[in-house]
Amino acid sequence: MNKTATRRGIVGAVLGLVRSHxxxxxxxxxxxxxxxxxxxxxxxxxxxxxxALTVSMDEFLTGVLGCFETRPHDEHIVDSMLYALTRPQDPEQLAVMAELHALAQANPEMMRYELETWDRAEQRIVTSVKQRLGEDADPFYISCLVGSVLACGRSAFSEWQRRNRGSITPASLAELETLFVEAIGFLRHGFTRSP
Structure with a gap:
């Protein structure tokens, strides 16, 4: 078995055991x-x-980063980031990410790993944004932008969990995607909507 297959096999085994036990x-x-x-x-x-479970979260967030990196370089950076987070997701990958988020709410150790995964993603996205904008770009602007976008993503997962209690169905996953769009909309429009 090659390393990639072994890694995927371990991740699948852990996820299966979490689901069954x-x-x-x-x-x-x-x-x-x-x-x-x-x-x-x-x-x-x-x-x-x-x-091992965070691999699925890493893959989800890597997909977001990959989407961002393929956006046109003349597109405004905010628009590129917002597009990457609100693009339609792979349903299977989104379902696993949602399931793991739900599990983390009741498991402090899992929550720690989930937060570390988001932190790693933030560092990678900051690096990517710096490369795109150039060395003269304001690091404070970049940090605030990336942190805000990812906070919107995490908030969408949390609201999804509150509304659906972790129930993963095609309808609840569609709602999660809608929450991503809504959260990013708040950011895009400067939180001008009345609560």
Whole structure:
């Protein structure tokens, strides 16, 4: 098995065990058995089961970054960022991201990993924006812009969780995409709408 397949197998095994047993209710030995690997192999890839789950979150956020990086360079940077976060998402990837967000609300360890994933994404997006705007760009502007856009994304997930209690259906995922658009709309229009 190649490294990519092994990594995906571990992630799939952890996600399957979370779904069937609940977070924290299985061991690394269970993951290894489910993935068809040794315990040692698991630890060659991940320090914990929670860390394995963040791969799906990283993939989702990497997709957002990839979309941003393909936008025309003459497009306003804010428009490029807003487009990247509000573009239609891969339904399967969005479902896993939503599921993991819901799990993190009840699991402090998972919440820590989720926050670290968002922080890593923020650093990568800041770097990408700096490359696009050039070295003379104001780092404070870039930091505020990226932080605001990602905060809108996190708020959309939180509101989705509040409304749907983690229920993942085609309708609830469509609502999540609508919440992304609405949250980014608040930012785009300077929060001028009355609450």
């Amino acid at each position: 609940g977070p924290g209710n299985f061991t690394i030995d269970d993951v290894a058995a489910s993935a068809g690997i040794s315990r040692r192999t698991f630890f060659n890839y991940f320090p914990s089961a929670e860390a």
